[in-house]
Amino acid sequence: MKRIAFTLMLLFYCISAFAAKVDTVQIPSAAMNKTYKAAIAFPNAYAKSKASFPVLYLLHGGYGHFDDWLSKTPDKSLVKNLADQYNIIIVMPEGEIFSYYVDSPVDPGSKFETYIIREVIPFIDSKYRTVNDKKGRLITGLSMGGYGSLYLSTRHPDLFAAAGSMSGALDPNMTTWKLPPDRFEMLTKMLDKIWGPMTPDTYLQYSVVNMADQIRRNGLPLVINIGVDDFLLEPNRELHRRLVYNHTPHDYSEQPGGHTWEFWQNALPGHLLFFSKVLKANGTYVL
Amino acid sequence: MKRIAFTLMLLFYCISAFAAKVDTVQIPSAAMNKTYKAAIAFPNAYAKSKASFPVLYLLHGGYGHFDDWLSKTPDKSLVKNLADQYNIIIVMPEGEIFSYYVDSPVDPGSKFETYIIREVIPFIDSKYRTVNDKKGRLITGLSMGGYGSLYLSTRHPDLFAAAGSMSGALDPNMTTWKLPPDRFEMLTKMLDKIWGPMTPDTYLQYSVVNMADQIRRNGLPLVINIGVDDFLLEPNRELHRRLVYNHTPHDYSEQPGGHTWEFWQNALPGHLLFFSKVLKANGTYVL
């Protein structure tokens, strides 16, 4: 009997897998007078249920767009499978190629902190059956998106249960990165458009590394990964050291690899596992 | 239709969970002229299948015994559930209270390297439907068991696909630990029985920290966790630094917490996830 049920189960699971929903939606920005797309991966269970589901905001990196996590991972169904496995709605918003997910101090047309916090999140909460509460809201991302995740969750701790970073560009001051001089020049030119002219002090207010004490006060569970060959190793190590120094609990991992989609594909499941423990502990996990 | 199958599936899963097999067996040691017990958690799928299953050797810590992982974790079904989830047979052998899983240089009655490598592993492979090959054999443990896992896998890389350590006592030289003087005295007395009288040079040959170059040569995937409040933090950091220095790929995490069952219960699922990726890559993972 078990065997028959098991086989049926396997059959329906396979069918369900092929029917996993990933939608593309338009989320307007009044602040930027523009509309941007977002992708949303719904767990299978979402359509079959009346429960409210937790939401993970999954941010792309520099040079990227909203659909990176669906198109650039070696396993194209990574995000969909994780949404199913953990019963979490995964929202992938647009962050433009170099917004850093901040409200730019120099470009009024780049207000991605406002967009994510005041426009995307309310849009998602109003349209879908989400846990519309800090308890059921998570955020993580890669590179510029890892920065964005920690920047936004540190400035808005009332909105998130936990946050993560994969290869996060945690310090926009690129003198802390390991870049060859020509690449440093080129990136500086591009990023001047967002940050304005660069001084170490201009950067301080935007550096997540410099927010270690605010991170301590907030007390959000954090999961941080960095590859030992990544040019962003130092900012990640520096943040970790400051969080150890000021006794802030956080998960920190150094792993093989560098700034690659292979690394991020390998790291994301660990973030979902980490987040699922947080959700189980605060009662919003959907079984 | 989906809903009915889903419900049936849930029902049988629950029944299966209550029916997860954990056996206790006797594994004799010719080398020590003794017989010790071991616990074995079989995945549900084992009884329903003809496939060969990978095996994880899960080592207990100091002051402990074979059944620690079944009796001391807050969630008593942790190991059984992981065996089910990942289709891995989990063997928990006896390591006695302070054997360090080595062949003691001074106590001929304590030969736990020989026991695990030449007696337990062949016993398990002969009695059960295991992947009787390096590709399907994994090892990890906590504290003294974390040391044992890395010590044994480093000395017998032909036997294992990957290894892990949770709060590993990676350097038996306890001057590298953060112990209060009275505890240091007391442990020294106990461990003299295994190591003999202590000098920094006696310890070097047994220190996993000192094996960083052999670890590099072996190339086994490794997953290492340590709590930032653990008295074993320094040996773990030192091994990590040497493995970064000599370019040995390995996963290393510093997490909140100390030398507690709560920490190990939190770390073990991450080890199983890590091992499952290794098994999937080498073709021995049972779907």
Added chain:
Amino acid sequence: MKRIAFTLMLLFYCISAFAAKVDTVQIPSAAMNKTYKAAIAFPNAYAKSKASFPVLYLLHGGYGHFDDWLSKTPDKSLVKNLADQYNIIIVMPEGEIFSYYVDSPVDPGSKFETYIIREVIPFIDSKYRTVNDKKGRLITGLSMGGYGSLYLSTRHPDLFAAAGSMSGALDPNMTTWKLPPDRFEMLTKMLDKIWGPMTPDTYLQYSVVNMADQIRRNGLPLVINIGVDDFLLEPNRELHRRLVYNHTPHDYSEQPGGHTWEFWQNALPGHLLFFSKVLKANGTYVL
């Protein structure tokens, strides 16, 4: 001929050594309505010259008083000999037993920042033939005095050419120190009188570790020593890491030993050598 001159030189040197001047003076504090003593070691050359001499402010540690550097070093003539060797006036002011050289936020009777900066320095400059300028003013100290040196020079960079710290208590938040619990309790009680009730955030504004960016902006040459067995190792390492991270030039040494007068006697000559190079470079060194 050389030999005769050499012998004469040796003779007079010896006579001069025995005649090295160390004065004790009274330096009143209007801010605290009290008068405190200070010791001053004058180079031999001071009395024989009309030149203006640079001044080193040498601060004592916790539980100490103005004459510590003359009475507690194994070699009681250490400070006098260094004053002679480098032609620097060495002023040893009173810092009371636990003032931390700050203006206490809770005890109006403890205003040692005001005392040192606005009362002691002007007193010395008015009474003696000093280089009354940032260029000829140096500061260093041990333990609480190392903290004081860096705290005062960071807040008053216009007053000093360079600063040093030996075993500095660089973070008044004692959870960053390696203290046994009973000592932690006892020191906390004592220091509450100066700092007020303790929170991590109260301490931030007084932590030299937290001033790494101001230190960078100031650009003062710094020389920092810490013993690897010192309970203050972590705050010193943390400051050093932050100064490396933000590219602030500074001399940092880890040496054998702990929080002992032997350590400080060994470190002070290196500080004088360091300071002499600064003075030679800015033209205030007296040959």
Added chain:
Amino acid sequence: MKRIAFTLMLLFYCISAFAAKVDTVQIPSAAMNKTYKAAIAFPNAYAKSKASFPVLYLLHGGYGHFDDWLSKTPDKSLVKNLADQYNIIIVMPEGEIFSYYVDSPVDPGSKFETYIIREVIPFIDSKYRTVNDKKGRLITGLSMGGYGSLYLSTRHPDLFAAAGSMSGALDPNMTTWKLPPDRFEMLTKMLDKIWGPMTPDTYLQYSVVNMADQIRRNGLPLVINIGVDDFLLEPNRELHRRLVYNHTPHDYSEQPGGHTWEFWQNALPGHLLFFSKVLKANGTYVL
């Protein structure tokens, strides 16, 4: 009276300074069937005395020769002045451009360990009034010479009282250095002539970083400097960490700057100060 003697003293000091002796000698090598030059700076006091003087062996770096320390420092009289100030004979032997001061495993014509230890030292001791004993023999050097100093003193601890390293190339495995790829290629080609074809394991036996436990056993006082911008930072940090880990007393400094003569000119006086304390403690210092 003091003033007259002081003036006479000053006069003779100046005369003496201009008369400081730096000799160039030929020191043959039977092992290499060659004769190499060496420079020797004698303290003023040497000629006026019958005492035996301690000797410092000061090694040059890669691409260099015996007279580097006399010709490449900004202050050309640095070494002579230090010899005078500390009454130490400073010997600057030839190490050829890339010998690493080892007996090459592949080039029988490059035996600089034998040369320094068995040929130069006995030559100096036989020809000059030296302290012909471990107690009065010191060694230090820059870059390849810093490596040589630690390599030779670690392998011959019976010959030296203390050793130093400035920007030492402490690990000949250049994958541990921060080199641009083209420079790495070029140096690899050159150094293959000394080391033979490169593997991580070939290097281990020659890596000073890998000798941390022998260094511990030897117990020699060590003084190590590295600039934070030096491409050799990592090997120096790794050695320091291992020496802290295994409780080996040593002086370690991270300072501003990189691989420059300015850095070495700044570091050498500190080494002489360090060595003078060792000599004063063991009774061989000449007053």
